[in-house]
Amino acid sequence: MKVPTCLLSLAVIAHLVHATIWQNDQARTTDYPVTVIDPSQYELQTYAPNATELSYKGRWDSKFISCAPGLKFGFTGEYVVITFGPYTTNATLIGYRIDGQDWQFTNVTANATHLLVSPSTAGINITTPITPSTFELRVTNWAYGIQIASVSVSKGERIVRIPNFDRTIEVIGDSLSAGQYATLEGLASYAYGLGAGLGNTEYTITAYPGICLFDKRCYGNLRGMFYQWYYASDVSGRAIEIYGDNPELWDFSKQPAADIVVINLGTNDANSANNVTTSGYVSQYTKLIEGVHTVYPNAQIILLSLWEGFGAVGNTYEQANAFVPEIYGIYEYFNSKEYLDQPVLYDHATNSTYISEHPTKPFVSYFNTTGLMQHNDIGPQYHPTDVGHVKVAxxxxxxxxxxxxxxxxxxxxxxxxxxLYWNDMANY
Known part of the structure; x- marks a missing residue:
């Protein structure tokens, strides 16, 4: 569960060893198109990154730098061009699409301009066009990131702000939620599958590989999610290079308040290499929930039980577990009469607790993941396969x-x- 330095999809690995992955009786394509252009060769209407028509998804800082969330806007015309700033990680793989079309992919470059939509893009010249069309972009790799320098469309055309959906979900987690080792990582994770699979839902995934819930160094991450959830940047080496010891606090008012928050943290805390005590884990988990409740007082919070992979036992396999009574005990505490009659809330700004003036209704639920996956749904690196992520979502x-x-x-x-795996070959 270490922070990846260069994660390759299974298809890329197969390519490197001169093998072929067959899918739907066709070789799987991984040589994504090169989309870099010279913008001087086009007549464009250009918008600055702070244009109100642009809807940023997830956490972006004041310089429009992000690790791996997304961008969404409407546009008229037949072209969408994005220039990426110097803080973009070279070769970051992004997924992008218009309207209801399938995801397209390309590797973007720092200080470069990319043509992402043109007259040849699928769905751009249909008989009954949607006006304006909707453009959506997502970063796949949670160790990399991009910076938006500008967005352009055809000269004489415009971009349009797309209203937010009426409901919002946030997932707080580690590499399991970030999609590490899944084929398309951030776009293959259960967290993404949950948000996108619900439909008409704004979703934010605040998840970093290797991070502990407890606020300490874990697998190279300098701080835990107990601290990091309140900041705009992630805990990667890239973020440290950009911000040093002064990361930007996250302004929660920039995004709609979450209606549901899913928390899946503790797998890295449970590893003895990180020396997190059970009492410390329970204490900071409890305060993290109180902090989330303070920021999102109307949100329902779902605590996920942890899955620890499978090990051979005799001639079968058994799922390992961690912090089972502790997480369930936290759930019971927040649903107890003791808490509901006198709820203690956590104020991160002053690093203190306070007593709410009014009783609150239960807002914490427990989701047991045991039995959702089997041993072949966990890959060699102890993370779900694509199928495993689909099951959880x-x-x-x-x-x-x-x-x-x-x-x-x-x-x-x-x-x-x-x-989309299928087989229609009868003789095999």
Whole structure:
């Protein structure tokens, strides 16, 4: 669960060893198109990164630098061009699409301009066009990031702000939520599958590989999520190079308040190499929940039980677990009469607790992940396969639908890319 330095998809690895991955009777494509252009050769209408028409998803700092969230806006015309600033990690793989089309991919470069939509883009010249079209961008790799320098469309055309959806979900986690070692990482994780799979939902994934919940150094991360959740940047080496010892506090008012917060933290804390005590874990988990509740007082918070992979036992496999009674005990505490009658809230700004003036209704739920995955749903690096992520996301979607009455709106546009596996060859 260390922070990746250069994560390669299974398809790329296969390419490097001159093998071929067959999918739908075709070789899997990983040589994504080169989209760099010379903008002087085009007539463009250019917008600064602070244009109000641009809707930034997830956490971006004041210089429009991000680790791996996204960008969304409407546009008229047939071109979308984005220039990436100097703080963009070279060769960062981004996914992008218009309207209900499938994700497209390209590797972007610092201080370069990329043509992402043109008249040849699928869906741009349909008979009954959607006006304006919607452009969406997501970064796949959670160790890399981009900086938006400008957004351009055809001369005489315009960009349009797309209103936010009426409901918002946030996932707080580590590499398991970030999608580390999944084929498309951030766009293959259960957290992304949950947010996108619900449909008509704003989603934020605050998750970093290797991070502990407890505020200490873990696998190269200088701080834990107990601290880091309040900041705009992540805990990667890239962030340290940019911000040094002065990261920007995250302004929670920049995004809609979360209606549901999913927390999946503790896998790295449970590793003996990181020396996190059980009492320390429980204490800071409790205060993190109180902090989240202070920022999002109307949010429902779902605590996920941890999955620790599978080990061979005799002639079968068994799932390992960690912090099982501790996480369930935290859930019980927040639903106890003791807490609800006199709720203690945590104020990060003053690093203190205070007593709320009014009793609160239960807002913490427990989601047991045991049994959702089997041993072949966990890859060699102890992280879910693409199928494993789909299983967790699917069960969470149904849990949220049943418990909170959320309607499922995802009825067409692609969610998980490159997971359309099928076989129509009868003789094999």
């Amino acid at each position: 699917s069960h969470l979607i149904q849990y949220i639908k049943i418990k909170f009455g959320w309607i499922l709106y995802a009825t067409g546009p692609e969610v998980q890319h490159d997971t």
